Amino acid sequence: MSSVQPAETSPRKYQLMIDGKWVDAESGKTFTTPNPATGEILAEVAEGDQADIDKAVAAARKAFEGKWSKVSARDRGRMLYKLSQLIEERTPELAALETSDNGKPIKESTYVDLPQVAENFEYFAGWATKIEGETIPVPGQMFNYTLREPVGVCGQIIPWNFPLLMAAWKLAPALAAGNTIVLKPAEQTPVNAMELGKLIQEAGFPDGVVNIVPGYGETAGAALAAHPGIDKVAFTGSTEVGKLVAKAAAENLTKVSLELGGKAPNIVFADADIEQAVSGAMMGIFFNQGQVCCAGSRLFVEEGVKDQFLERLQAKSANIVVGDPMDQGTHMGPQVSAEQLSRIQGYCDVAQEEGATVLAGGKSPELAAAFQKGYFFQPTIFSDVKNQMRIAQEEVFGPVVSVISFKDEDDLIKQANDTIYGLSAGIWTSNITRAHRFAKAIHAGVIWINTYNMFNAASPFGGYKQSGYGREMGKHALDMYTHVKSVWVDLSGKPIGWFGK
Ligand code: NAP
Ligand code: MG
Numbered sequence: 001m002s003s004v005q006p007a008e009t010s011p012r013k014y015q016l017m018i019d020g021k022w023v024d025a026e027s028g029k030t031f032t033t034p035n036p037a038t039g040e041i042l043a044e045v046a047e048g049d050q051a052d053i054d055k056a057v058a059a060a061r062k063a064f065e066g067k068w069s070k071v072s073a074r075d076r077g078r079m080l081y082k083l084s085q086l087i088e089e090r091t092p093e094l095a096a097l098e099t100s101d102n103g104k105p106i107k108e109s110t111y112v113d114l115p116q117v118a119e120n121f122e123y124f125a126g127w128a129t130k131i132e133g134e135t136i137p138v139p140g141q142m143f144n145y146t147l148r149e150p151v152g153v154c155g156q157i158i159p160w161n162f163p164l165l166m167a168a169w170k171l172a173p174a175l176a177a178g179n180t181i182v183l184k185p186a187e188q189t190p191v192n193a194m195e196l197g198k199l200i201q202e203a204g205f206p207d208g209v210v211n212i213v214p215g216y217g218e219t220a221g222a223a224l225a226a227h228p229g230i231d232k233v234a235f236t237g238s239t240e241v242g243k244l245v246a247k248a249a250a251e252n253l254t255k256v257s258l259e260l261g262g263k264a265p266n267i268v269f270a271d272a273d274i275e276q277a278v279s280g281a282m283m284g285i286f287f288n289q290g291q292v293c294c295a296g297s298r299l300f301v302e303e304g305v306k307d308q309f310l311e312r313l314q315a316k317s318a319n320i321v322v323g324d325p326m327d328q329g330t331h332m333g334p335q336v337s338a339e340q341l342s343r344i345q346g347y348c349d350v351a352q353e354e355g356a357t358v359l360a361g362g363k364s365p366e367l368a369a370a371f372q373k374g375y376f377f378q379p380t381i382f383s384d385v386k387n388q389m390r391i392a393q394e395e396v397f398g399p400v401v402s403v404i405s406f407k408d409e410d411d412l413i414k415q416a417n418d419t420i421y422g423l424s425a426g427i428w429t430s431n432i433t434r435a436h437r438f439a440k441a442i443h444a445g446v447i448w449i450n451t452y453n454m455f456n457a458a459s460p461f462g463g464y465k466q467s468g469y470g471r472e473m474g475k476h477a478l479d480m481y482t483h484v485k486s487v488w489v490d491l492s493g494k495p496i497g498w499f500g501k
Pocket of ligand 2: 033034035036042100101102188189
């Protein structure tokens with residue numbers, strides 16, 4: 001198989017992007033980000049904190065009230081479209097960097113992440129000129145209409161699992177609606193956020209419209225969420241940190257949207273096409289090394305087909321290629337960090353203590369010398385899992401699937417909904433009425449029927465319950481980035497008679 005060259009050999013250097021300028025952190029501090037496949041330092045990055053967030057928020061405010069407010073909707077759309085084109089043109093370079101910083105296979109960066117990043121900017125480019133108010137049929141000699149206005153300065157905090165794509169999901173609708181932004185990428189994967197900053201400048205966005213401040217969550221992230229100068233905070237990450245963000249925002253009653261964790265049921269009925277369902281179970285849990293908030297980590301399989309299904313799942317999973325993420329033939333690269341690797345190993349230990357059986361994996365693979373410092377983990381299957389076990393209730397965020405058997409539909413729906421999360425669910429069946437019954441019965445924001453992990457910029461994504469609130473992508477994303485203003489106009493030209501003549 002052909003192999004792509006890693007992005008570079010010596011560490012790259014990045015500053016903060018504030019008000020259109022590349023600057024060091026006020027503190028002068030920097031941090032490094034490793035390549036998780038090798039442990040080598042990929043880049044040294046300026047470490048923003050409160051002082052830099054203050055500067056970035058002030059720049060975003062100035063741009064919001066100044067230059068950006070005078071840019072027409074058409075021109076906002078054109079800049080977004082130009083950005084999507086620049087991303088398409090730079091896909092090979094950006095994909096190699098995404099893989100070097102995050103560890104995801106180059107096949108995935110090139111054919112999934114990057115195309116979806118471009119698609120999101122392109123989709124929301126089209127929306128810029130279609131954000132409209134309405135006229136309301138109020139009674140009497142009155143005219144009432146609404147205006148859709150941008151919310152203002154938005155703080156956006158993103159995770160490391162899809163570094164560029166999470167930036168695109170947040171930036172694209174916010175910019176289409178005319179907001180300005182302070183973006184804080186995850187400490188594990190800051191590199192492509194900064195590369196995106198360069199392309200944002202090249203696409204013609206005025207200085208200060210997008211400001212990018214990498215740094216740590218407890219300092220830069222917390223300062224942004226609690227900042228009285230922002231009008232909205234949008235967060236993707238763990239449910240635990242999501243609660244901290246919502247609490248910090250509550251102090252100023254800042255608008256909040258949250259895209260948090262999941263523990264999705266992926267359900268296989270006996271009448272499913274078993275080969276299709278096996279491939280869907282693998283897509284559900286092994287894609288992106290299992291580091292997906294909507295991963296199908298609870299695999300419910302109907303008793304009657306369980307043995308046959310598990311045999312096929314085991315056989316096919318044994319063929320998954322784990323290794324050099326720059327190799328076009330690799331299916332799974334390393335986990336993002338040493339912390340994540342040890343967290344996953346910890347959950348595998350817990351599962352065994354709870355009585356689950358390891359059918360595959362459960363440990364790191366043996367790899368060539370160059371990758372021995374990488375954070376690799378094998379595709380892992382646990383059977384004999386009960387839905388109450390920790391392995392079935394807590395988000396592992398790794399390539400670890402818990403197989404739970406079920407007997408009938410009522411029992412299944414109770415178990416599937418018995419979780420604090422509600423982000424997504426999958427069902428595999430040839431019974432069309434059951435499929436749609438199920439789609440209504442499951443408390444989750446996304447349902448996949450005989451498929452898994454399907455996304456499109458036009459289709460909304462977001463959670464029920466502790467998986468968060470608000471919807472990203474699609475027209476619903478614009479609701480999170482606009483205010484509705486109601487305007488009343490008297491058409492009679494007469495005094496108001498209420499208090500007499
Ligand atoms: P996380 O801590 O929730 O991080 C997400 C983002 O929030 C990062 O930019 C992080 O910054 C920032 N952050 C951390 N503490 C903050 C605070 N007090 N105030 C404001 N922002 C803060 O997630 P993680 O540590 O990367 O991963 C831990 C778990 O989160 C995973 O195992 C998984 O369960 C979940 N997760 C979910 C998603 C998802 O898409 N739903 C994505 C990633 C992770 P730093 O990274 O710089 O600390
Ligand atoms: Mg990294």
